[in-house]
Amino acid sequence: MPSFLTPDFGLLFWMLIAFLVVFFILAKFGFPAIINMVEERKKFIDESLQSAREANEKLANIKSESEVILKEAQLRQSQILKDATATREKIIREAKEKASVEAARVIEEAKAQIVAEREKSERESREQIADLSIQIAGKVLSKNLEKDEQQIEWIDRLLDEMSVAK
Amino acid sequence: MIQNKFIILTSCILFSFLLIPVNLTAAEENQPEINVQELVMEHTADAHEWHITTINGRAISIPLPVVVKSSQGWQMFMSSKFEESAGGIYNGLYLNREGKICEKDSAGNESRVFDISITKNVVQLWIVVILLIVIFLYCAHWYKNKKPQDDAPRGFVGFMELFVMFVYNDIIKETIDEKHYRFFAPYLLTVFFFIFLSNILGLIPIFPGGANLTGNIAITFFLALCTMLLTNIFGSKHYWKDIFWPDVPWWLKFPIPILPVIELFGVFTKPFALMIRLFANIFGGHAVAISLTCVIFITCQMGIAKGASISPISVFLMIFMDLLEVLVAFIQAFVFTMLSSVFIGLAQQEGEETTHSVEMTNNNL
Numbered sequence: 001m002p003s004f005l006t007p008d009f010g011l012l013f014w015m016l017i018a019f020l021v022v023f024f025i026l027a028k029f030g031f032p033a034i035i036n037m038v039e040e041r042k043k044f045i046d047e048s049l050q051s052a053r054e055a056n057e058k059l060a061n062i063k064s065e066s067e068v069i070l071k072e073a074q075l076r077q078s079q080i081l082k083d084a085t086a087t088r089e090k091i092i093r094e095a096k097e098k099a100s101v102e103a104a105r106v107i108e109e110a111k112a113q114i115v116a117e118r119e120k121s122e123r124e125s126r127e128q129i130a131d132l133s134i135q136i137a138g139k140v141l142s143k144n145l146e147k148d149e150q151q152i153e154w155i156d157r158l159l160d161e162m163s164v165a166k
Numbered sequence: 167m168i169q170n171k172f173i174i175l176t177s178c179i180l181f182s183f184l185l186i187p188v189n190l191t192a193a194e195e196n197q198p199e200i201n202v203q204e205l206v207m208e209h210t211a212d213a214h215e216w217h218i219t220t221i222n223g224r225a226i227s228i229p230l231p232v233v234v235k236s237s238q239g240w241q242m243f244m245s246s247k248f249e250e251s252a253g254g255i256y257n258g259l260y261l262n263r264e265g266k267i268c269e270k271d272s273a274g275n276e277s278r279v280f281d282i283s284i285t286k287n288v289v290q291l292w293i294v295v296i297l298l299i300v301i302f303l304y305c306a307h308w309y310k311n312k313k314p315q316d317d318a319p320r321g322f323v324g325f326m327e328l329f330v331m332f333v334y335n336d337i338i339k340e341t342i343d344e345k346h347y348r349f350f351a352p353y354l355l356t357v358f359f360f361i362f363l364s365n366i367l368g369l370i371p372i373f374p375g376g377a378n379l380t381g382n383i384a385i386t387f388f389l390a391l392c393t394m395l396l397t398n399i400f401g402s403k404h405y406w407k408d409i410f411w412p413d414v415p416w417w418l419k420f421p422i423p424i425l426p427v428i429e430l431f432g433v434f435t436k437p438f439a440l441m442i443r444l445f446a447n448i449f450g451g452h453a454v455a456i457s458l459t460c461v462i463f464i465t466c467q468m469g470i471a472k473g474a475s476i477s478p479i480s481v482f483l484m485i486f487m488d489l490l491e492v493l494v495a496f497i498q499a500f501v502f503t504m505l506s507s508v509f510i511g512l513a514q515q516e517g518e519e520t521t522h523s524v525e526m527t528n529n530n531l
Contacts, residue, residue, distance in 0.1 A: 030302030
């Protein structure tokens, strides 16, 4: 067998020692440091991604919540506006009604007063006329009327007197 | 911008390669014919010295310590002693044709000695180990005071993190079930980076690299052995049941245990295939690269004109091969780790589906 196909014991011996040395050193201090760090980093990245996803979800939730709140607020705003308009119109309407009722009442009262006044003045003038008539008649009766001319003169004088006295 | 730089760089490399063979032919014209096979074997084999270059016929190499137990007991000396002493024999020891340390007994028969020398591959092995430790402890150090919330690493540490997690997620997690992959991950990661770095360093032609580490059968044998041991030691009951009593018609296993024998054979062939695959791929890559380099010298020996015309093609092929080898360096590390992981993963399965289906049929009956 050619020499290059037969393993040399010397080289085998050194290979055993050298390989065991490099294996134990690298297995203890070399590879674990690298692999552990990479795996920890991977874990960290995974966790970061997870928390980022959660944060995004939360953000989306908050967004939708805020949208809901906004919508509600808008709804309420329009509701309030509507209510306000209704109230305003109601107030105006009521005010108008009240005003018209008041006006009608005032007119009624005025009319009634006018009627009363007129009746009163009519009554007074009638009383006055009656009074005058009675006075005149009394005067006329109390004086013995001789003549027509005298009578008329008499009546004129009485009338004058009365109007002066009045 | 980057593309321009790349083109300039490539053309510089091409031209520098074109210049080297011409200079070398002048020196080597008087040399004997090149024996390619020997050269390939010499460059891919382990050695007791680290050959760097040869200038004017004098080899410049780093001598490495020799530790042997011969008939005279333990000996330890530098490999340069062989060259310095007369006839290349030092204390009765000498290097044979294959570069192994031998001694002659009283009858004059050559015999190998017990040899645990620091050879070229052992040095390369420790360079790889130290580089791996430095790289990964540096990366681990970076993480020391960091929290998961901090930025991910950039630059080199980031690249290594990516690389480690690629192997971890795409090979280990994919093939071994959830409960067990953490336990086997350090071994598989070590194997991956050990093979990958060895392959890459093997592609560098000068000192800190260049040794044919993963193209050496001892190294791949050890790695395959580890995978085999892990597969079988931690194998589940179901795994062993499947080997000795698989779910097949009874006549395939009762009088003559055909399938159990095949399955048992498979326990050894799987890691054997792992060993051969890695070894052959890297060894082959090195052999091709060296052969292509030899083409330059051979054609130049035939004449300057031939050499000048063939060398550019050879250089182009070498660059192509080197790039391919970078790919192979990764693919072989990937394949070895992937298959180890698959074997380990298969041995871990509890066979829930099969037991479940068996229960189902029992109930139906």
